[in-house]
Amino acid sequence: MSKVNALLPELRFPEFVLGEAWKSKKISELGDTISGLTGKSGEDFGEGMPFVTYKQVFDNSVIDYRDCGRVKIYTNENQNTLQRGDVLFTTSSETPNEVGFASVLVEVPKEPTYLNSFCFSLRPFNLDEIQPQFSRYLFHSPIYRKAITALAQGSTRYNISKGAFLNLTLSVPNSAEQQKIASCLSSLDELITAHSQKLELLKYYKKGLMQNLFPQEGEKAPKYRFSEFVQEWKKTALAEHVDLTSGYAFQSKFFSKQGKKLITPKNFTKEGKANFDKGNTKFTTEQFDPKHLCVPDDLLLLLTDLTPSCELLGKPILLTQEDGNVLLNQRIIKVTITSNLDKRFLLQYFLTSQFHRRIKSTASGSTVRHSSNKIILDTQLIIPNEFGEQEKIASCLSSLDNLILAQRAKIEQLHLHKKGLMQVLFPKLND
Structure with a gap:
């Protein structure tokens, strides 16, 4: 191990600045x-x-x-x-x-x-x-x-x-300085824990709302409805409302640090969120068919999953302006609305437990599980007759999604702050 550059950290509490070295x-x-x-x-x-x-x-x-x-x-x-x-x-x-x-x-x-x-x-x-x-x-x-x-x-x-x-x-350091450092960092950990608990409560609340705002198995209407809507919900097949565009098997030899951004299964997260995970982004220089180019506000769906519990199978992503344009890779489909169906209502339906159960129960494969365009199109769902009710449900759930995303961002910032403190509260090594 290389020698310690100094027996002092970059940052010390005022009462220890002139004290003994570590x-x-x-x-x-x-x-x-x-x-x-x-x-x-x-x-x-x-x-x-x-x-x-x-x-x-x-x-x-x-x-x-x-x-x-x-x-x-x-x-x-x-x-x-x-x-x-x-x-x-x-x-x-x-x-x-x-x-x-x-x-x-x-x-x-x-x-x-x-x-x-x-x-x-x-x-x-x-x-x-x-x-x-x-x-x-x-x-x-x-x-x-x-x-x-x-x-x-x-x-x-x-x-x-x-x-x-x-x-x-x-x-x-001496025991007094140890206590001060531990107290500072443990207070930050307690704050992270409190915000993490708040995040779990928000997720739990949304899960409960999802169960009450969408009809459950055997039901013809949801448990909760907004008072201004009275028309019955109707049973329909997804094929009556959408067209599907399958992804293309882009070749790995064209993968690059530059070029067009790809969306791959690794961009779908295990969390309940439906946004693009930028931590696993790939790019390609391969030529592509314009039909495989996806733009902000396109709704995408994952048809494959490597996890044993199939957590990701059937997961949606709604592309944002921040995501930009992406190329549609294999095992992912683009869902295009062709009827009077609200896109964000459909996005929330894709996040329901009943949709996930259907996709999981009909999946093929042993190690890698797959769904298909046909299974998606044959999916039976019950939807509001009134477009306004679809919008109201989507808006309610989307607002919760935004709170959950903001809470996650707050926790990530706290973790970054703690990481920064750890780097300056302890001495560093020579490179």
Whole structure:
């Protein structure tokens, strides 16, 4: 590991600016490693005493005991139990960037608790020297992540050795400064948690509205209706209202960092939102038929899914001005309205659980699941006779979508703010 550029972070709280420098410590000077469960078979799991799972360590910086698995521990076994302050680490992962993830026990376990066999624990010699709340951030700091990633070894799966891990050097402040840093970052985490809970409530509220504003199985009308509309809803086939344009199998040899933007299955997200995921955008220089060019306000539908639960099958995207023009790739269709059917009402229908159940139940394929144009066109739905009622429902649900998108953006900004703080509250490595 390269030497620490300075024993001070870029940003310090005023009361510590003239205080003592951070101290360089090898991890071996901070604590001992403790192994996880040994000698267990599949029959031992499912009941018994709590144990911290690999997923808990990988997913969270703090252990929540409510999420623990269960394992039988017999009286003649010599297994290590966990205690407050233990820092748990994953020993391997599929990518070097995900190895050595850490999670901390900030509270005392209420009963003997164990650790899965694919992780190990660092047990601090002194909890004043490395406090639990500070540990959760130190072992997620850029200086630590850069160092641990450099240690990862392997080809198909990456691992770290305990010896190399213990030899890593980190910079640690005194206990008072640790408390201040932990307090600052934990307050931000609490704010992120609060906004995340608000997001879940908005999503739950929209799900409930969807169930009440669209007829459920066996019903001829929805449970809730706006008072100004009294006409009955009608049953119809989607084929009476839309034309479908199939995508084209653009060749990978023409994929480029420039050219025309493609929409591919990777642009569809698992979330309930119906907007374009820009994180997986591809471009092509291949010649194309104008019929495969999609523009803002075009409604697209995904006809394939790699996920076991088929979460993405039948997902819609309504292109926006920000998305611009895109080329329609294979396994995606463009849905063009040909009747007095509101496009945004149809978009919301494509997001209903009943539509997803139909697409999933009629899908073909084993590993990769597919739907078809025929299945989409044969879909039976019940819609309002009055176009105004379609618009009112779409407007109501779209306004909630906008609130959900704004809430997601707020959470993303908070995460970026936390990332920025992590970069300046901890010392940096030389490049």
